[in-house]
Amino acid sequence: MFLSIRACREGSTVDTDVIVVGAGPTGLMLAGELRLGGARVVVVERLAEPTGQSRGLGFTARAMEVFDQRGLLPRFGTLEKSPMGHFGGIQFDYTVLEDAHFGARGVPQSQTEAVLEEWAGELGADIRRGWELTKLSEDGHGVEIVAATPDGEQRLRAAYLVGCDGGQSVVRRAAGFDFPGLPATRRMYLADVTGCAIRPRFLGERLEHGMVMAAPLAPGVDRIIVCEHGTPAGDRPQAVEFEEVAAAWERITGESLAGGGADWVSSFTDATRQVSAYRKGRVLLAGDAAHVHLPAGGQGLSTGVQDAVNLGWKLAAVARGRAPEALLDTYHDERHPVGARLLMNTRAQGMIFLGGPEADPARAVFGELMELEDVRRRLAGIVSHLDITYDLGPGTHPLLGRRLPPRPLELPDGTRTGTADLLHPARGVLLDLGGDPAPRESAARWSDSVTVVTARPEDPDAFAGATALLVRPDGHVAWAAGGDSARDDVAAGIDRLVQSLHHWFGSPEVA
Structure with missing residues (x-):
């Protein structure tokens, strides 16, 4: 069993497991994810009240899926999805890619923050407004902050701290993160x-x-x-x-x-900048605190929300002593390349869209390229975030490392559900699609962190022939059997499943 953070040092105490700095969409999403994972969390925010400003006006297709995975979409009311979008101002139909669209439009950021704050509060997150971070220190066993509050200076200590405090992040500067990139040109x-x-x-x-x-x-x-x-x-x-x-x-x-x-x-x-590392010891960054770029297509808010969903369950498992600290390194390994690609595509869009006459030749060439369906599919995947793929180990199935697509399922009792519904508790899911007991029996040892579900897809081709899938709490497939992987030795496939369960969910003795 991994040592509990609360007992990591004799005589060392913490007020909470995690401090989140910043109550924007990223920080609030992270707070909810941490609570779903069982971690105690305090969110500190310098503003006494939400601004109420509209700011961002929607989110990408993948962010919409992420909200659906936590059962949050109904809280937004009726959402308008736009099939037509653009890249660098050149319009095209995003539905050229399966499941893709240009995102939910017309949702002011103030509404997104209100939905997430209500949700995180219901889950037990402690949200403290009017707390402005003035000092941060880490001693290897925990992180302590000093904050100016309406009641005077306050101190708070936690096992970990995550800066979700935007492009001018105080956490990033106080913790000394390297923040290379390109300065603003306009x-x-x-x-x-x-x-x-x-x-x-x-x-x-x-x-x-x-x-x-x-x-x-x-x-x-x-x-x-x-x-x-x-x-x-x-x-x-x-x-x-x-x-x-x-x-x-x-x-x-x-x-x-x-x-x-x-x-x-x-x-x-x-300005286009990204921290070299998303983690320094017990301090981590997410959202605009980790990457700043030209706003384009609602990608900033959406990427921050996905940062939070990638990090939340991992950090909760480590904070609760159910997983080794090395699990946190996968957050940087997976999300830093996503951030780098975000910076690349938004900078490219800025050059095409905002440049003067000197950019006309590039616009003309780009317009010709977009007449090709493969180009439109690639760009739709980039901006919708539906093409994000993590390196999650050996295997040949096309879903490995990718997000589980939203598809209807039928349970053995005839009840109908959807893949997103299975992820509402932010637990791992072993999805048995073929009736083979071996994967179910292997995953049963992790019953405290992985739910075993037997189901039949309404569309036989929904999961590229997979007979079983291990899905992480963030909705990405960590192991797959069947389909192109059917040629693999069955015993070797189960061995990989067990290795994946150990890697993502710790030892079954503590799970």
């Missing part, structure tokens, strides 16, 4: 404008002096984005007033926003 403005009649420009419009986008959010409210050529950049967002945004809009479009106002305004840049 600054852009964003505003929710009221009191003006604005012509929609859903995909953006490139003009001589810059690019503008506009779309109605609600009656009398329009979201605009303004990118003026030659605007001084700088890595950090800067405070901005509506008058600055209106002046830039008029310089580019010749249209006046006089007499209007804004619910809120902000600025952002195309």
Whole structure:
């Protein structure tokens, strides 16, 4: 049995298992995941109240699946999925790839945060607003923070700390994470404008002096984005007033926003940076604290949520003493390449979409390439995040390392369910699709962390001929039998299953 974190050092005590800094979508999702895994968690947030600002307006297809895996989608109400999307402003149909779409549209970030905060609170997360981190220290046995609060300076100690505090992360700087990348080359403005009649420009419009986008959010409210050529950049967002945004809009479009106002305004840049390591000892980073980039297609929020879902069950298992600390290294191994690819695709989109006349040849070539179906499929997979594949060990089945697709199932008693429903508790799942008792018997030893389910897919081709699948709590397939892997020796396949169970879920004696 692995040592409990609470007993990792004689005389050492912690107030909680994990401190999460930041109550945005990433931090709140992580808090819920940790609670589902049985870990105690305190979320500290410098803002006394949520901003209520719309900010991000949706999430990707894979983030939508992740929310479905935890039973959260009904809390969002009716969601509009857009089959049509773009890459670098060039429009195409994302349904060229199975299960893909351009994501859930029109969901303000304030709503996403409200849904996740309510959920995490119901699960028992301790969310403390008005706590501003001022100091962080790690001694090898735990992490301690000092925070300024309405009640004065407070100290809090935990076994681990995760920074989910955004692009200007205090945690990242305080813990000394290396944050290499490319500086900003342009600054852009964003505003929710009221009191003006604005012509929609859903995909953006490139003009001589810059690019503008506009779309109605609600009656009398329009979201605009303004990118003026030659605007001084700088890595950090800067405070901005509506008058600055209106002046830039008029310089580019010749249209006046006089007499209007804004619910809120902000600025952002195309700075592209990623930490070299997602973990330093007992401090980890997730979401924008680990990677900043040009906003494109709702990928930032969605990637942060997926960071949280990848990390949460692992960190909970380690904090509870059910898995070795080395399990946390798989978080960096799996999510750092995803972050790097995110930076690559958003930077490419910025060059195509925001560049001036010098980018016209690249746009023309890119437009020709997108006439090819294979190119459209690849780009749909990149932006929807449905093509993310982790290296989860030997095996030849096409689902190995990929997410379990959402498919209907029939249980032995005739009840119908779906693959996402099986993942609501954030446990591992051994999905028996072929009636072979050997995988079920092997997984039964991990009954405290893996649920064994026998089911029949409504579509016989739903899982590429798989007869059994081991699915991690984040929805990725860690082992598969059947299909292309049917040629493998059966005993060797069961040995790999047992190895995978040990690797992801610890020893069965403690599971």
